[in-house]
Amino acid sequence: MRRKGRKIMTLKKISKADVLELLECCAKTWKTYVPLETEGKDILFSLLPTSGSELKEALGKVNLNDERVIISPKDIFFPQLDDMFYFDKDKIKENVEPPAKKLIFGVKPCDAKAINFVDEFFKRNFEDIYYLSRTKDRLIVVIGCITPPRPDACFCTSAKTGPFANDGYDLQLVDIGDEYLVEVGSSEGENFINSYSDFFKDAQEEKLVKAQVVKSQAAKNVKLKVDFQKALEIMKGNKDLEENYKRISERCIYCGGCVYVCPTCTCFNVFDEKKDGNGIRRKNWDACVFEGYTREASGHNPRDKKVQRTARRYEHKLKYDHSVTGSSGCTACGRCLTSCPVEIGMSKFIQEITEDKKGA
Amino acid sequence: MKNEYLPYKAIIKSIQKESFDTNTYKVVFSDEKIRNSFDYKQGQFAEVSILGIGEAPISITSSPTRKGYLEFTIRGAGCLTKKIHQLNVGDSLYVRGPYGNAFPYEEIKGKNIYFIAGGIGLPPLRSLINIIMDNREEFGNVKILYGAKTPDELCFKQELEMWKKIPNTEVWLTVDKSYGDWKHNVGVVTELWKKTDVCSKNAVAFVCGPPIMIKFVVMKLIESGFKNKDIIMTLERYMKCGIGKCGHCNVGEKFVCVDGPVFTYEEIGKIPAKERAI
Ligand SMILES: Cc1cc2nc3c(=O)[nH]c(=O)nc-3n(C[C@H](O)[C@H](O)[C@H](O)COP(=O)(O)OP(=O)(O)OC[C@H]3O[C@@H](n4cnc5c(N)ncnc54)[C@H](O)[C@@H]3O)c2cc1C
Ligand code: FES
Numbered sequence: 073m074r075r076k077g078r079k080i081m082t083l084k085k086i087s088k089a090d091v092l093e094l095l096e097c098c099a100k101t102w103k104t105y106v107p108l109e110t111e112g113k114d115i116l117f118s119l120l121p122t123s124g125s126e127l128k129e130a131l132g133k134v135n136l137n138d139e140r141v142i143i144s145p146k147d148i149f150f151p152q153l154d155d156m157f158y159f160d161k162d163k164i165k166e167n168v169e170p171p172a173k174k175l176i177f178g179v180k181p182c183d184a185k186a187i188n189f190v191d192e193f194f195k196r197n198f199e200d201i202y203y204l205s206r207t208k209d210r211l212i213v214v215i216g217c218i219t220p221p222r223p224d225a226c227f228c229t230s231a232k233t234g235p236f237a238n239d240g241y242d243l244q245l246v247d248i249g250d251e252y253l254v255e256v257g258s259s260e261g262e263n264f265i266n267s268y269s270d271f272f273k274d275a276q277e278e279k280l281v282k283a284q285v286v287k288s289q290a291a292k293n294v295k296l297k298v299d300f301q302k303a304l305e306i307m308k309g310n311k312d313l314e315e316n317y318k319r320i321s322e323r324c325i326y327c328g329g330c331v332y333v334c335p336t337c338t339c340f341n342v343f344d345e346k347k348d349g350n351g352i353r354r355k356n357w358d359a360c361v362f363e364g365y366t367r368e369a370s371g372h373n374p375r376d377k378k379v380q381r382t383a384r385r386y387e388h389k390l391k392y393d394h395s396v397t398g399s400s401g402c403t404a405c406g407r408c409l410t411s412c413p414v415e416i417g418m419s420k421f422i423q424e425i426t427e428d429k430k431g432a
Numbered sequence: 433m434k435n436e437y438l439p440y441k442a443i444i445k446s447i448q449k450e451s452f453d454t455n456t457y458k459v460v461f462s463d464e465k466i467r468n469s470f471d472y473k474q475g476q477f478a479e480v481s482i483l484g485i486g487e488a489p490i491s492i493t494s495s496p497t498r499k500g501y502l503e504f505t506i507r508g509a510g511c512l513t514k515k516i517h518q519l520n521v522g523d524s525l526y527v528r529g530p531y532g533n534a535f536p537y538e539e540i541k542g543k544n545i546y547f548i549a550g551g552i553g554l555p556p557l558r559s560l561i562n563i564i565m566d567n568r569e570e571f572g573n574v575k576i577l578y579g580a581k582t583p584d585e586l587c588f589k590q591e592l593e594m595w596k597k598i599p600n601t602e603v604w605l606t607v608d609k610s611y612g613d614w615k616h617n618v619g620v621v622t623e624l625w626k627k628t629d630v631c632s633k634n635a636v637a638f639v640c641g642p643p644i645m646i647k648f649v650v651m652k653l654i655e656s657g658f659k660n661k662d663i664i665m666t667l668e669r670y671m672k673c674g675i676g677k678c679g680h681c682n683v684g685e686k687f688v689c690v691d692g693p694v695f696t697y698e699e700i701g702k703i704p705a706k707e708r709a710i
Binding site: 156157159162164166168194196198199201202204205338339340341342343344345346351353355358360365367368370372374375380383384387388391392395396 | 434437438481484642643673675678680685
């Protein structure tokens with residue numbers, strides 16, 4: 073995927089009424105992932121069945137409007153449980169997902185940012201074949217947020233990660249009423265439009281103006297504002313934040329929820345399962361907030377105190393990620409706050425260290 | 433793209449008992465291609481596993497100058513390592529690697545070298561010690577200061593005797609608790625400073641052992657005039673992947689499995705204090 077936005081020859085749009093039909097078409101040739109409503113009314117990125125009544129039924133549950141997608145689409149590439157290889161007494165059979173065209177449709181701008189961030193992580197040092205094989209032939213279609221999906225927790229305008237993406241997508245859809253205006257971010261995106269030209273119609277130039285109005289109103293709709301830049305500066309500097317970490321550590325129940333829902337958290341455990349001589353070596357999500365995460369076989373644990381683990385989480389996201397990659401590991405999606413049983417979240421932490429009175 | 437998580441079968445060719453809970457395993461990869469392509473450097477480690485039980489990072493204690501096999505000195509600490517201790521010659525282990533950075537070698541030629549180890553801290557150093565012994569004339573004096581809880585817990589007893597006989601090479605041993613016909617010292621490793629000159633001139637020191645020992649040895653070395661950049665040690669962290677992905681070994685912005693496990697004390701000083709744990 074090309075990372076910079078690019079100009080397209082003719083401006084395109086797609087009618088909202090046609091989107092389900094487009095997805096129905098795509099599901100035949102792409103592994104198509106969209107936000108689907110579950111029985112419990114939660115919304116999760118899910119794989120569409122390829123055809124038949126199952127596909128029809130799934131299309132009825134597509135929800136592109138109210139996108140409180142609980143877990144970011146990171147699990148499409150980095151599943152919570154990943155079988156790496158199978159073995160019997162003497163043979164190992166690797167289980168790398170064969171390359172497949174994947175369409176990830178309806179990604180939020182902050183999550184697209186996170187996907188690109190995590191891609192780079194799994195390429196750095198050693199390449200992780202399990203993750204990277206899943207990202208081949210992948211197309212990301214972003215839908216910008218007209219209203220913040222987590223109204224009290226989204227703070228993308230502060231981190232400059234939304235409500236619309238500037239890069240990191242193949243296509244971005246801008247909701248301009250009954251239709252979406254289409255922005256093209258890569259040649260793969262352009263090819264996609266050409267392949268499904270029945271759905272993508274020419275749009276007049278004035279739609280661009282409309283899209284601009286929509287975007288600036290969308291930015292105004294994000295009410296939660298924090299001083300993200302100042303927080304990054306503070307984290308980089310020498311200010312002693314022990315008191316802040318301590319206060320959080322007194323309330324945090326170390327459940328790991330924030331880590332699981334975080335679109336850029338990538339820590340995992342490796343373990344074996346065995347039955348009658350046959351077995352599996354697997355990865356599963358792990359969390360730096362757990363006490364056992366750093367405990368060595370000798371019993372020595374370099375991060376045995378809660379406050380150390382709290383510090384680790386915030387410093388990793390806001391300090392180390394930033395100094396290694398130039399971007400912070402927080403994309404301001406707000407999930408850590410909405411998932412937290414004791415109302416701790418990245419935005420509250422930032423408010424607290426920047427001494428914004430609204431802090432935790 | 434290489435699948436870094438796939439281990440390769442290696443047959444145990446011999447087992448040397450080091451102490452009541454530590455053995456040295458000599459292994460050879462079954463696949464000739466892997467045997468010939470597995471190039472490692474002194475101080476690197478491998479992920480060693482028994483399928484169905486799990487994996488653990490273990491230092492490669494053999495020397496790259498001695499080809500065709502690998503040696504691992506393994507203490508039975510937990511699930512996997514205790515299971516390894518039940519294996520016999522002819523059984524197989526699964527191995528992937530090599531991982532991590534290495535001890536400096538070219539850079540320390542012509543210098544006086546100190547190895548200061550505690551308990552299971554000697555195995556990681558042994559790889560470097562043996563390359564130096566194989567190219568002895570290229571280095572200055574070598575002193576090995578080694579301590580363990582009891583005489584039985586000293587690793588490589590025969591080799592220690594052998595190294596001692598090499599010109600300009602000293603071996604000093606100490607135990608916390610002596611028994612039997614123990615002829616050497618009693619007390620912690622830093623007590624050995626009283627027995628032999630530890631001089632920082634044109635010297636580097638390699639330190640490996642439990643965190644508490646490292647702490648006191650480093651203090652003593654600095655007292656003796658060593659610069660932080662000339663004190664070289666390994667950091668131990670709980671590791672899962674060994675390739676900078678799982679996150680378990682992170683300290684500050686570094687991964688011990690990729691950026692380490694070898695660090696100078698100068699580099700350690702740049703790691704935020706609360707992440708350092710030594
Ligand atoms: C770079 C590197 C190099 C290494 N080189 C060597 C080497 O050359 N030789 C060597 O022997 N080791 C080496 N180690 C250490 C080795 O990796 C560990 O001893 C190994 O991981 C133990 O694995 P295990 O599965 O046997 O133990 P595990 O089953 O993982 O751990 C079990 C042990 O952990 C402790 N433990 C488990 N749970 C708890 C709990 N809840 N509370 C308190 N303690 C608990 C107990 O002591 C228990 O016996 C190295 C480590 C690193 C990072
Ligand atoms: S051991 Fe997995 S990141 Fe270092």
